[in-house]
Amino acid sequence: MNPECAEADRWAAAGHVNGEPDGLHLARTVTEEVRRTGKHFLPRSLLLRLGDIRNRPDADRPPFLQAFLDCVLDKHEGRYWNRTYLSLPLLELLLDTAEDAPDPNRMATLLISDVIRFETRWAASSRGSAASDPPDPETLRKRLRHALRFVAHDLDGPEADELMSRAAGASRSHWADVADLLPRLTAEEGGHWFDVTVQPVYVLHDEYFFIRALQAHEMIFTAIATDVRSAVEALREGRLAAAAADAERAAGLFERASALFRMVATMRPGHFDGFRHFTQGASAIQSEQYKRFEILCGLPTAPRLRSEAFTNVPAVRAEAEDDTHDTVVRAYLDLRRSARFDEAEWNRFRTALGGLEERHQRWKSTHRSLAARMLGDAHGSGYTAGVPYLAECLDNRLFWQLGEQRGAGCPMGAPIASEHT
Numbered sequence: 001m002n003p004e005c006a007e008a009d010r011w012a013a014a015g016h017v018n019g020e021p022d023g024l025h026l027a028r029t030v031t032e033e034v035r036r037t038g039k040h041f042l043p044r045s046l047l048l049r050l051g052d053i054r055n056r057p058d059a060d061r062p063p064f065l066q067a068f069l070d071c072v073l074d075k076h077e078g079r080y081w082n083r084t085y086l087s088l089p090l091l092e093l094l095l096d097t098a099e100d101a102p103d104p105n106r107m108a109t110l111l112i113s114d115v116i117r118f119e120t121r122w123a124a125s126s127r128g129s130a131a132s133d134p135p136d137p138e139t140l141r142k143r144l145r146h147a148l149r150f151v152a153h154d155l156d157g158p159e160a161d162e163l164m165s166r167a168a169g170a171s172r173s174h175w176a177d178v179a180d181l182l183p184r185l186t187a188e189e190g191g192h193w194f195d196v197t198v199q200p201v202y203v204l205h206d207e208y209f210f211i212r213a214l215q216a217h218e219m220i221f222t223a224i225a226t227d228v229r230s231a232v233e234a235l236r237e238g239r240l241a242a243a244a245a246d247a248e249r250a251a252g253l254f255e256r257a258s259a260l261f262r263m264v265a266t267m268r269p270g271h272f273d274g275f276r277h278f279t280q281g282a283s284a285i286q287s288e289q290y291k292r293f294e295i296l297c298g299l300p301t302a303p304r305l306r307s308e309a310f311t312n313v314p315a316v317r318a319e320a321e322d323d324t325h326d327t328v329v330r331a332y333l334d335l336r337r338s339a340r341f342d343e344a345e346w347n348r349f350r351t352a353l354g355g356l357e358e359r360h361q362r363w364k365s366t367h368r369s370l371a372a373r374m375l376g377d378a379h380g381s382g383y384t385a386g387v388p389y390l391a392e393c394l395d396n397r398l399f400w401q402l403g404e405q406r407g408a409g410c411p412m413g414a415p416i417a418s419e420h421t
Helices: 003-014 024-037 044-054 063-072 088-094 104-124 137-152 157-168 172-179 206-236 240-264 269-279 288-297 302-306 314-321 328-336 343-375 387-393
Strands: none
Touching: 003 024, 003 044, 024 044, 024 063, 044 063, 063 088, 088 206, 104 137, 104 172, 104 206, 104 240, 137 157, 137 240, 206 240, 206 269, 206 288, 206 328, 240 328, 240 343, 288 314, 288 328, 302 314, 328 343
16 A cells, blocks of 8 residues: 555544644645645545545644645546645635734745746755756756745845855856755644645656745735725725835835746646646636735726626625725725825825736736746636736726826826726
């Protein structure tokens, strides 16, 4: 019997393995098999055993194990999509493990730090020539430098300076020393479970890095949505300067999101084509956090709400259609009627919105260009038209209800329609 099946049998019989009632040992054993074969090719015998564990009474399933099984069994149970491909249920639990748990922006840094450790461990090991086809030295250098810049952006000045200084002269054999400087989750923060949040569907090297980059994107958009929600709250409380600061902070995070595209551009199209055949049904179009950011800015047009962009995220669409749902546009217009601020204060806020709109448009354009390089004329893995779909999205605006724009997308004047027309 395979070790992973034996572990699953022991858990099913005793409710723990090796005295560990939280299921971590089982999750690690299963993850080893996933990394060896690809999730798409897990043996049916193992999937059935894991399904038996998943179907036990709720009280007998630790939450981390439950989230892990939800992700591992998605294909087997016919509910495979973006959230489970990226192990987001498990990552989101890690954000709530303790009072000092990392926020989403910090989690993005931790995810890309793990990419650097993964790549450097692989490059230093004898597995470098394995059939998984790791990147050539030049591609690896590009990937690592983009990843390091992303991580350094979130570190304190001296810490970031030391990291980049050490990396500047690092040879292949010394990248491991650089990796030792990178932040990581502690055991108290759920660090052990962090290690099982990559479940590739196939065996090609680049999928590990690709999953981590997409996870980081989800974390960045979680952070952006948090800032936009904070801006709505500030507007409701009459704190216009604070709302502007929130919008500026959200706009700044788009620079981090764009930096992730520069990393993903180091993925070889042949690798992407090799594993994407097994990701049909999971797509970035299903990103709830990106759509949540969008509906917090302002309600999308009626055609967009009816489009596949939102039919793929029914929970977010329901939020948008709820009469109680609040947005930056609605809160701004309500506050504007009070006329409590001078024009310079209003202008700062509108400029902040313009900056957010501009950064968003730039990000979408970069996304389309990267997709064109990776996909060509192929359809997207979420059954979309692929690049043509992304090109159409360039016409969408976050603050379209604020009427004509001036300069760098800065919303001006009175709205051409109310939010709920």
